[in-house]
Amino acid sequence: MIVLKVTGMGCGSCVSKITKAIQSLDERARVEVDRASGTVSIDSDESAASLSDLVQTLGYGAEIGA
Numbered sequence: 001m002i003v004l005k006v007t008g009m010g011c012g013s014c015v016s017k018i019t020k021a022i023q024s025l026d027e028r029a030r031v032e033v034d035r036a037s038g039t040v041s042i043d044s045d046e047s048a049a050s051l052s053d054l055v056q057t058l059g060y061g062a063e064i065g066a
């Protein structure tokens with residue numbers, strides 16, 4: 001399980017944008033977003049670094065770890 005601290009998720013469409021982007025990288029990824037705490041939990045074979053980079057390319061702040 002990879003946990004990212006994500007900043008800038010203002011609304012529900014941010015959540016689905018991030019979820020879809022992760023699943024386009026790894027279609028089997030399981031993604032759980034807690035927007036209140038800015039926590040994105042990902043069950044994926046992708047590395048934490050590539051997932052964090054991906055979220056950053058969407059325009060959000062992302063940091064690895066809880």
Ligand SMILES: [Cu+2]
Pocket residue numbers: 009010011012013014015
């Ligand atoms: Cu939004």
